[in-house]
Amino acid sequence: MQTWTIHVQGDPVRVHRVESYEDLELFKEFVRKNLRVLAFDTETTGLDIYSRGYRLRLVQFGNKNEAWVLPVELGGDYITVTIQTLMAVEKIVGKNLAFDFKVIDRCLGIPMEKLWPKAFDVEIQAKLIDPRDTLKGGIGVSLEDLVRHYLDPNLADNVKGLMSKIAKEYKTTKAKVFEKVDLNHPEYNIYAGMDTIFPARLEGIQNKLIPASAVQLIHFEHEIAEVCTYMDRGGFLLDLEYTQNLSMELHEDEEKYSEIAARFGCENVNSTDQVAEVLLSRGVVLKDRTPTGKLQVSKTILDKLVKENDEFAIAVQKAKKARKWRTTWVDGFLNNMDDNGRCHASINTLQARTGRMSITGIPAQTLPASDYTIRKCFVAEEGHSIVSVDYKGQELRVLAALSGDKTMIDAFKHDLNLHLLTAQAAFGEHVLKDTKEYKAGKITNFARVFGGGAKVVAEQTGLTFMQAKKVVEAFDKRYPGVTNYADKLAKLSERDGYITTYFGRRLPVDHSRAYSALNYMVQSSSRDVTCRGILRAYRAGFGPYMRLPVHDEILMSMPTARAEWGANEVARHMSETIGPVFIDTDAEVGRRSWGSLYSPDVD
DNA sequence: CAGGTTAGCACC
């Protein structure tokens, strides 16, 4: 056995590397004395847990003063003892346990279901204290950031530098070093061990700092994280043939249109500089500049030229779109696919400052919604249909409920059309649905939730600034409760530096942007409405059918024979009442592919 | 030249 001593906050802490079955006996002795709680971490070959050849390399257990590193990659008793320890310990502390649990489930075959009930994640804790990363002025949420802020800045720098240093030693990149580094590498082992000591220490420090209003969220966030790891693990079935064909078609499109653009002197349509140059040479006036002073070639300008049948603009746009679609979506799915033809998302349940989730792997939140083509790549299981349940006007309903605006509450109570109501406030009671005025009402409703004003409304509607200003004024007059609420939140945020959401989450608000307090409140509370709904549906037994959460929606694959029933059940579980407002849900049953929800002609 | 930043374009 090798033992290293490191100093943390003035204390000597020890990292033991288990090197023999005799050492393993000593480790077991340590475990026996620490069965109540152990900190836990893993080192693996990378982040793509479901890829071929993925391996677990080290497993670490520890407490505030001691860490033990087990070389499980060697197999044998190291694995057996790891499994025994994980099953026996009463509480597991870690940082982003969602990752380690998925790894353990995949590589050692311990179902996550066995581990989640005893999980305590210091990342969840950290995000309830301060959800911002350092770039946004926060403490940060990485282990390095937390160590720097709460424990020891020097140690944080060492942590940061370590893997880069080893990568240099191995003449490789940071991303690849994890599968290459020698299992016996001393520094690799030391820092693997430290990754249990740090969370063990952070837990106690952070525990005292969670706002009282947010304490109830600790358990809630663990449950949400749990359910989302089940979705990650299950994955989403890919229609391989369709996806491969689509990739080829997009590739052909890209080549065809790139060639046309090249004839105009633009070798690379993805270089904004080159496109700008050709446009200028063709007499197009470009006056907007980016913050760094470059000429801006916005989509609006290209769109306008395309409408005028400008051959170059058309080629640029089509080539760019084909490439974007292929590389970002279609080839991404094919690369991400596991041996069973499934893609696995990685859901970060507390990504945004507001608590909103983010989804990588399958970037479900950013897939084109105007078109079924990309979503058609994903299909329901054999004998299943795609089901989607979402909230009706979730953010506006939440806004009505939280602001207490009487007109808005009344509108939802009587199922009136809020966009029409705003349009009528601005342009008169004669305004009808699906008119230009109606659209302006809709845009204004959303702009106000986002904190936008007349300028934004003007840009998006095409109205003049003065006309847009009138619409915004009409909004504020028709929904005075909303305006008052926005002012109140802005003042609160200026006074305290944060606001507290309906569900008790504390959200920091920048002083220079107090107007965004309303949006944070609405966006964050809406996120929690969705999560509460997902949890109720999960507890009712619908977990196995869930595929992806998408903001105000849950996407599922359900046995076709019961899809209609199941969709309505989930919709019922997800609907929620906040004060005087019912946050209603919509259930939709599609056919075989996700794309079927986006077109009546798609299977 | 790896790694970080910027610009642009997807979504709610």
Add this chain to the structure above:
DNA sequence: AAACGGTGCTAACCTG
């Protein structure tokens, strides 16, 4: 007085 919130991904560009 007015104030556009949040995300991911790629390619190009910049930097040490």
